[in-house]
Amino acid sequence: MTINTMQRASEAASDETLSFKEATRARRSIRGFLDTPVPDTVIREVLEDAQYAPSNCNTQPWNTHVVSGEKLKELSRILHAKNDDGAFTPDFSFDQNDFYGDYRLRNDALGKAYYEAMNVMRADKEGRRRVGGMNYSFFNAPHVALLFMPSFGDNVRVAGDMGMYGQTLLLSLSARGLGGIPQTSLGFFAEPIREFLGVPNDLKLLFGISFGYPDDSAPGNRIFMDRVPVDTSVTFHG
Numbered sequence: 001m002t003i004n005t006m007q008r009a010s011e012a013a014s015d016e017t018l019s020f021k022e023a024t025r026a027r028r029s030i031r032g033f034l035d036t037p038v039p040d041t042v043i044r045e046v047l048e049d050a051q052y053a054p055s056n057c058n059t060q061p062w063n064t065h066v067v068s069g070e071k072l073k074e075l076s077r078i079l080h081a082k083n084d085d086g087a088f089t090p091d092f093s094f095d096q097n098d099f100y101g102d103y104r105l106r107n108d109a110l111g112k113a114y115y116e117a118m119n120v121m122r123a124d125k126e127g128r129r130r131v132g133g134m135n136y137s138f139f140n141a142p143h144v145a146l147l148f149m150p151s152f153g154d155n156v157r158v159a160g161d162m163g164m165y166g167q168t169l170l171l172s173l174s175a176r177g178l179g180g181i182p183q184t185s186l187g188f189f190a191e192p193i194r195e196f197l198g199v200p201n202d203l204k205l206l207f208g209i210s211f212g213y214p215d216d217s218a219p220g221n222r223i224f225m226d227r228v229p230v231d232t233s234v235t236f237h238g
Contacts, residue, residue, distance in 0.1 A: 022175075028179075030179030031181060032139055032217075033139055034214070046173055053164045055164070056161055061158050061161050063150075064146065064148070065148065066143060068142060069142075075193070076136055080137070082189050082192055083188075088188045089191035090188045094184055094188075113223045114220060141210035147206050148206070149203065151204055166182055181211075186207060186208035187207050
């Protein structure tokens with residue numbers, strides 16, 4: 001395949017998106033959106049960017065379903081009902097109690113900052129239930145991308161591919177002034193989501209990404225979590 005570098009350079013020169021450095025540092029998990037829909041052309045651009053994510057042996061295992069409009073409202077009603085009933089049907093296990101050491105401390109710091117921003121104290125069980133339920137209203141986002149995957153072996157490599165796809169999608173949103181939030185919680189109801197969307201059972205739901213225009217006035221968007229220094233996570237050899 002021949003790549004026309006002159007054409008690529010011309011496209012980049014007219015591109016109004018943020019630079020890679022700007023997009024990575026602007027990206028954060030948005031927990032409050034305006035209800036303004038994102039134009040279809042922009043959504044397609046974001047999805048086209050995500051298609052360039054790397055994958056093991058070029059399998060490109062992602063199978064993405066984007067839900068909007070009345071269909072999204074109907075899905076929200078289903079998820080709220082399932083959540084109220086505790087009818088969880090995850091394809092993959094998840095338990096925050098498995099976190100330990102610094103990983104648990106970072107998890108706890110996020111939870112504390114978020115619930116305080118929402119003016120919900122630790123002992124307020126009803127408030128915490130209400131805030132948790134916002135996941136199933138997609139934080140008022142006008143769109144959600146649900147990321148399904150085939151099952152290969154122990155699924156670790158496939159999940160890694162899905163993570164790279166999801167991050168590429170999130171960075172593309174960020175580069176365009178949009179916001180998104182990856183939600184493991186949406187994967188807790190894999191069966192009703194598959195049934196609602198007509199997705200075959202051999203595709204497993206890993207997580208979803210609610211996305212749209214950030215609502216800067218939303219309390220959940222007032223928190224900014226820092227990142228540990230590079231030397232905390234990286235060991236150099238040589």
